[in-house]
Amino acid sequence: xxxxxxxxxxxxxxxxxxxxxxxxxxxxxxxxxxxxxxxxxxxxxxxxxxxxxxxxxxxxxxxxxxxxxxxxxxxxxxxxxxxxxxxxxxxxxxxxxxxxxxxxxxxxxxxxxxxxxxxxxxxxx
Numbered sequence: 001x002x003x004x005x006x007x008x009x010x011x012x013x014x015x016x017x018x019x020x021x022x023x024x025x026x027x028x029x030x031x032x033x034x035x036x037x038x039x040x041x042x043x044x045x046x047x048x049x050x051x052x053x054x055x056x057x058x059x060x061x062x063x064x065x066x067x068x069x070x071x072x073x074x075x076x077x078x079x080x081x082x083x084x085x086x087x088x089x090x091x092x093x094x095x096x097x098x099x100x101x102x103x104x105x106x107x108x109x110x111x112x113x114x115x116x117x118x119x120x121x122x123x124x125x
Contacts, residue, residue: 002047003047004039004048004049005049005050005068006037006039006050006052007049007050007068007115008051008052008053008060008061009051009052009053009060010053012036012038012051012052015051016051019038019040019049019051020040023040023049027042028040028041028042028048028049029042036052036053037052038050038052039051062113062114062115062116066116067108067118068115068116068117068118069106069117069118069119070119071119071120072120072121073121075096075105075121077119077121078096078105078106078107078119078120079096079107081107081119082096082107082109082119085109085111085117086109092108093108093110093118094106094107094108096119103122103123103124104120106118106119106120107119
């Protein structure tokens with residue numbers, strides 16, 4: 001259902017260099033690249049992450065109530081990612097553990113810029 005999530009940036013070249021490397025580790029590459037918008041995905045028909053300058057011309061700021069969720073294939077990976085974010089100076093927003101509905105396991109954190117993310121694993125039935 002989600003096509004892409006967009007995060008604002010005050011420095012597109014710096015943010016693009018960061019996401020080229022980070023999202024490259026997930027097998028994603030740029031599939032949209034035009035001034036002032038860049039998006040990465042593993043395929044054009046799969047969910048993507050994009051960066052852009054704020055439309056209103058004001059400085060980019062962290063959105064209240066906005067969260068990006070990263071899916072992994074095991075609860076152990078959720079634990080490891082959450083632990084690593086805290087080691088790197090991120091803020092705990094909810095320790096890893098089971099959540100409703102049954103089979104949903106997630107850990108919540110904020111990155112160094114204050115953006116809220118979660119990492120989750122979904123095991124049905």
